[in-house]
Amino acid sequence: MRKLTLIVIAICTVWTGAWAGQVKYTVTDLGSLGGTTSYAYGINNSGQVVGEAMTSSGDYYAFVYSG
Secondary structure (H helix, E strand, C coil), X not given: CXXXXXXXXXXXXXXXXXXXXXXXXXXXXXXXXXXXXXXXXXXXXXXXXXXXXXXXXXCEEEEEECC
């Protein structure tokens, strides 16, 4: 499910960028916090990603990824 979420985000980002001109993107696997799922919900112009990830104990935690 995590890979599907990242693929959908990448496709939407590339499709939206096509309207603004030629834009290049890189997709990075952010991994998880030891659990089986993680979700990216947003990205800003600085490249920071926000989302949530499951730990090995089944708890979910919010995260901010910044390079």
